[in-house]
Amino acid sequence: MKARVHVTLKPGVLDPQGKAIEHALDTLGFSGVEEARQGKLIELDLAESDPERARAQVEEMCRKLLANTVIENYAIELEA
Amino acid sequence: MKARVHVTLKPGVLDPQGKAIEHALDTLGFSGVEEARQGKLIELDLAESDPERARAQVEEMCRKLLANTVIENYAIELEA
Numbered sequence: 455m456k457a458r459v460h461v462t463l464k465p466g467v468l469d470p471q472g473k474a475i476e477h478a479l480d481t482l483g484f485s486g487v488e489e490a491r492q493g494k495l496i497e498l499d500l501a502e503s504d505p506e507r508a509r510a511q512v513e514e515m516c517r518k519l520l521a522n523t524v525i526e527n528y529a530i531e532l533e534a
Numbered sequence: 535m536k537a538r539v540h541v542t543l544k545p546g547v548l549d550p551q552g553k554a555i556e557h558a559l560d561t562l563g564f565s566g567v568e569e570a571r572q573g574k575l576i577e578l579d580l581a582e583s584d585p586e587r588a589r590a591q592v593e594e595m596c597r598k599l600l601a602n603t604v605i606e607n608y609a610i611e612l613e614a
Contacts, residue, residue: 460575475576478599484591486581495540495573496555501566511564519558 455500456533457512461521462493496520505532535580536613537592541601542573576600585612 463469472491479487498515502508512530521528543549552571559567578595582588592610601608 462575462577472576475600479595482595482598484595486591487578487595488581489577489579491577493575493577495542495575496552497542497569497571497573498567499569501568511566515559515562515564515567518562520555 455503455505455508457498457500457508458531458533459496459498459512459516459520460493460529460531461496461516461526462528463491464525464527467525493526505534508532535583535585535588537578537580537588538611538613539576539578539592539596539600540573540609540611541576541596541606542608543571544605544607547605573606588612 463472469491472489475490475492476487479490498512500508500511502511509530509532512532516528516530517523543552549571552569555570555572556567559570578592580588580591582591589610589612592612596608596610597603
């Protein structure tokens with residue numbers, strides 16, 4: 455079973471990478487970008503095939519390693 | 535209009551960050567992870583409100599800046 459984890463900075467946390475993207479896009483002539491934020495996408499290939507247990511495992515991985523929950527949010531998507 | 539861009543390494547391209555995640559998860563006792571790959575998630579807030587034009591703009595941003603199309607794939611999701 456495959457899982458995708460989106461890790462994004464919480465609103466209000468400074469995002470220098472996002473700001474750099476905003477400025478670069480502006481320099482390239484894309485003037486209609488009001489905000490850019492950059493996060494991480496982690497794709498996992500799991501041996502577990504039960505969706506409920508897989509989600510519980512990935513939740514624990516996020517809390518223990520993949521996300522810094524002080525400044526980051528995470529969202530989990532499972533694919534069969 | 536909001537757009538989310540997923541930038542992922544093409545299959546076959548070496549992903550040291552993904553390998554580091556795999557090993558770290560294994561060390562933490564998560565033995566059921568067969569593969570981990572890390573990509574980027576870019577969230578854009580666009581002034582454009584027409585979905586078709588917004589998608590075309592974001593496609594161009596991906597080709598010009600956000601993704602290195604030699605080694606990376608990108609996928610665009612629009613939200614109203």
